[in-house]
Amino acid sequence: MNKDIVIIGSGIAGLKSAIQASLKSSNVLLIESENTLGGNLRYGSDDEILKIEGEKFSPKSFIEKCEKELHQNHVEIWKNSFVSNIKKDDNYNIEVVSKEGIKIVTAKTIIISTGAIDKSFNQAFIAGTHPAGIFSLSTVNHYLYLLSSIPCQNCVVFGSNERALRLIKKLLDLGVEISAVVEKKTEPWSNTSLIKEVLDNHKIPLYLSHTISKAYGVDRLEAVQISKLSSEGERIRGSEKEIKCDTLILAYDLSPATDLLTKLDCSMSLWTKGAKVDQTFMTSSDGVYSIGNSLQIYSNLDYLVSDSKYATINALKYRYDEKELIDINFDENFSYITPELIDLNKDLSNIMVYFKPSKTLKDKTLIVTLNGKEISNKKYEILYPYVMEKISINIQEMGVDKDSKILFKLV
């Protein structure tokens, strides 16, 4: 079976990409491993409101609308279909496992939109036992939203990002007690109004610069031990404190799901942990694009949607060209920048660059230099480490060649 383009993963990014592709091609395939479309949207409450391209949706209504559009545009959709492997010869051969057996689909271009996953418990290096009651945030969401059951009575939440606070809100509504929120960083990882609404109003203590150092309990969790962190991020011995709870929810920042990218041997970014891409979102595997949370963790839906579309348009136009890549460099005030690469043979007039600062920064100017000469700047009153920023740069007709050096600075 041959397809113009195959989109793997049907979260917001994948859905939008498939719709975009269907405007240009009548030979599009969307593959989803679960039995429903929507990815993480499946864990949304009905009262939650998403604003996408100016329109308001509940998560469910958004999925429904997209699915309808896909059908109208004759996009082939395979649910319950798991991409087990992708092999490359002249084209990509995608091995898909489903109830019907194993199918091999061939395509020149692939869009990877497999979303993000929670890091596992063990990567937190928590000592003690591993009883029932230690869950990652997505596991709790699955129990609540898809199995209508509550896995906790009294929780400690590890992480203070927006996802964590949304879940806490939901749990409070369900009558679950929240004993503490523990955050490794020196500042809360979501905006003040949300912190106030969810934590302060319910008198939930927030332990900043703390980590979970140990878990207690044989069968079900009975307590956790928290420890203070030094400015170097090391545990301070003697600062330990025990908090009774039956559940520990690990709400780390998500990390991109990169299994398929690794199988394709794509170069990965040290900073986003997703693929290293150029300004069209193409990875180091020619014709393979990475979008949505499997590229970087988006904090802005509009960016996610417009990028997904942009990547898809480029993917459909893609034909093999000689690549001429240069790096984008950045200083230590950034936690990452994406794309990290610019392909000089692609459009240089409107390059979208995203970044997150490494911590909250006030009154900063972003300066972009090309070979030491400033080519662009932008002032920011405040930058939050959990909010992504976008800036567009134009380096066309500036005589950029493969020895040019582009640097992003925050001063």
Next chain:
Amino acid sequence: MSSIAKITKVVKAINDSFDVREENGSVILTGHTDNYNEIILAGKAALSKDHYGVINNITFEDYKDEFSSEATIDYSLENLEVDCLVIGGGVIGSAILRELSKYKLNSILIEKEADLAMHQSGRNTGVIHTGIQFFKYPKKALYTVKGNMMFDKLSQDLEVPFERKGHMIFLKNAFEKYYYRKVSRIAKKLHISGVKLINKKTLLSIENEAPKWANYAIYLPTGGSINPFKFTVALAENAVENGALVFLNTKCESMNVENGIIKSVKTNRGRIYPKLVINAAGIYADKIAEMAMDRTFTIHPRKGTSVVLDKRVFNIASKTSFIKSPITVIRDENDTFKVGLIRGIRRLISYNKKHTKEELSTIHTVDDNVILGPLIKETPLREDYSVDIDQVNYILEEQRKVSPKIKKSDCINYYTGIRASTYEEDYVIRSGIFTKNIIEVAGIDVSGITASPAIAEMVANTAIEYFKNIGTSCILNKTFNPHHASVKSIKDYPITLRDKLIKSNYKYGIIVCKCEEISLGEIENCLNSPIPVYSIDAIKKRIRAGMGRCQGSICSPLIVDILRKKKRTDILNIKKSNNESTILFKKIEEDSR
């Protein structure tokens, strides 16, 4: 001076308040201390050739040495009469039960936990040892070497993945070849075949990921690895297929012993009347022996911590498992050459004088993960599996010297297991001394997986001998079928075969665990096996669903739902492991959603 007087003197020197006496041929220690190390030292000091063993009853702090976890109570086994009762569902108990099922006997196994292999047998590193390191302990050496040789056939019969890719001991300097001469002498004595010294070129052809400093290696081709959990379950399931019975959640609580005969065994599910009892209770073997009034030994728990690395780092030990030789010193980066050499020579001398500490190994598992460890520590607690992160960090740091490529971020899991060691440090495999109808199989601390087939054969023979003597008929079970169809992982099948399988059962095409690519069909097979266990951990251990990078955070709710449907029960009844390990507390009422 009599040996007991000598022992008393040494023990008193450790702690004056300890008492030593001799009773029924064993050395008995009593007293109390707040220093656990003193208890271990006293136990070791009480060793003597003139006694059966050491019974160390010195108490520690306010720690009560009692059975853990509450047991559910019913009377489903009340008045059950059996020929043979095996206590303990670890690899030893399971292997013995399978051997017994070769005879027309009424044999059962009881296990206090909700699943098999919940202790040592499910918490080890799965190495099939060569036996070389056990030369000082005759039983360990004998059963390990013999057991090792039985794995080719057994793993085929039971369809358990097994690899015999050899083990390596790396040496750095030429003078360390001295160690090889020692090893080869031992190998000859113990009949371990194929042991040879190889040079850098050969060792790299066998193990291309060997550390740079390794200039020579001792190659032990009989070494291997197995999945110990699958192996234990397969042994027990094959026994059940051949007529034996396994009762989980069933704890031996006490025994009624009269005139040197165990009349009955009390469990939480009723009183059982066995003709013969086999004690394979691992860490609690001394407690069981005590109940049977046949105790001559003490189990002192030794905790081992190990670290599991992600599959993606398979190239660290792509072919073999390896270890640094105990006399090799790897120079720290800031050591000068001379300091390194001097330390090496010192190590060599001290090695000859006394046993140096155990080396950590890099273990290539049959499932392609790499395990580092174990790091061993004495502990008063028999079933405390908590992990000390400092030990995890230490393992990673130490092992980086052997395999510099290892990164902390490659670590996907860490766990502990607790060895059931005796002070004598050798296995206790014997018929009862003071009680006639018991066979003790205790102190199986290291290498018990490897030795299990050989131990089981020996114990079954002893049991048959006993039955013949008391006039119980025990003819061969003519229908015994050694073959057990284990639950297979179909992702490794060639595409066409996998496709065919899915077409015969569409559930093989529904992937539930994405990291390990495990299908609904495989999970259901697991629940249709002779000993089905409806818990998340049971599924995880049997078919690795939830063992991958995300450690079950995506698939565990899916599996909970599958278990609920298959067991036709309320979702709240599905547990992580045993009855106490609740996952879900209540359901969301429709109106509050």
